[in-house]
Amino acid sequence: MNGSSLPAVQQDRFDVCVIGSANLDVVAQCERHPMPGETVLGSSLAEHAGGKGLNQAVASARSGARTTMIGAVGDDEPGHRLLAVLRDDGIAASHVVVADNVTGRAIIVVDENGENTIVVIPGANATVRLPSTFPHCRVVVAQLEVPIATVIAGFTAARAAGAMTVLNPAPAADLPAELLELADVIVPNEHELVRLGGAERLIALGVRALVVTRGKQGVDLITPDGRHHIAAFPVEVVDTTGAGDAFCGSMCARLAAGDDLATAVRWGAAAGALATTVAGAVPAQPTTTAIQALLALDERTPVTNR
Numbered sequence: 001m002n003g004s005s006l007p008a009v010q011q012d013r014f015d016v017c018v019i020g021s022a023n024l025d026v027v028a029q030c031e032r033h034p035m036p037g038e039t040v041l042g043s044s045l046a047e048h049a050g051g052k053g054l055n056q057a058v059a060s061a062r063s064g065a066r067t068t069m070i071g072a073v074g075d076d077e078p079g080h081r082l083l084a085v086l087r088d089d090g091i092a093a094s095h096v097v098v099a100d101n102v103t104g105r106a107i108i109v110v111d112e113n114g115e116n117t118i119v120v121i122p123g124a125n126a127t128v129r130l131p132s133t134f135p136h137c138r139v140v141v142a143q144l145e146v147p148i149a150t151v152i153a154g155f156t157a158a159r160a161a162g163a164m165t166v167l168n169p170a171p172a173a174d175l176p177a178e179l180l181e182l183a184d185v186i187v188p189n190e191h192e193l194v195r196l197g198g199a200e201r202l203i204a205l206g207v208r209a210l211v212v213t214r215g216k217q218g219v220d221l222i223t224p225d226g227r228h229h230i231a232a233f234p235v236e237v238v239d240t241t242g243a244g245d246a247f248c249g250s251m252c253a254r255l256a257a258g259d260d261l262a263t264a265v266r267w268g269a270a271a272g273a274l275a276t277t278v279a280g281a282v283p284a285q286p287t288t289t290a291i292q293a294l295l296a297l298d299e300r301t302p303v304t305n306r
Helices: 052-062 077-088 123-127 148-160 190-195 199-204 243-256 261-275 288-296
Strands: 008-019 023-030 042-050 067-074 092-099 104-110 116-121 133-142 164-167 209-213 219-223 226-230
Touching (some): 008 243, 023 077, 042 052, 042 077, 052 133, 067 077, 067 123, 067 133, 077 092, 133 148, 190 209, 199 209, 199 219, 209 243, 209 261, 226 261, 261 288
Parallel strands (some): 008 067, 008 133, 023 104, 067 092
Antiparallel strands (some): 023 042, 104 116, 209 219, 219 226
């Protein structure tokens, strides 16, 4: 995308803009995950609002950021339900298009240890494009459940407008250097980091920082100046769905508020931990009050997101 084709920047000001997916999550609980070719009996079935983009937008808003989203839903009951979730959390949805397609779905299986496997059907998310006017914001965060070309265009517009760009490279994929070079901060898990060629390659491409999430092992913050480890918060895990999105969205909210990266990462680690204590993705996104309470604990004893 060249400079002449960049979208105009709208006058409304936001802290965080999320470019991403909105899904209806269909969640099955079972004792363990089935092996290939095996059938297991589940114990419950539930539907929740989800999608990495929607999850991160809700996490950002609940951490106090003025948040907007660029995305798409279908003209169906799930799509209208997801738009209501955005409205209820005070997220600006004027750039969430109602597309001539079904709303995206995620089929999630959660075992008795809270670990999940996920199959995503993009639906309307495959149609997401940039609006003609780009939101004025401090931080732009994107994932990979929408077209990569849209993420590249969004980061190009964000850079031109002086916003920080944060990439959550999930689901894991081989990504063009063009996109990686546009990312100020990349937030992969350990498997995604390997898929992207490792920390040295990404730093050489100009990425300012890598925030590597490692579940119960905490978070590694890697910059050209070295590596810093942030310990995980011990909690009683119920469901890990949406925990990474809680981390990303809440961290971006704190970056937009002016926190340094290490401080924002610790906030995100607390949010991600709390998100594992409640079933579902959007329902588990914690509030500022809950995150502050966890951060304020002197002794790290198991807590829940209440």
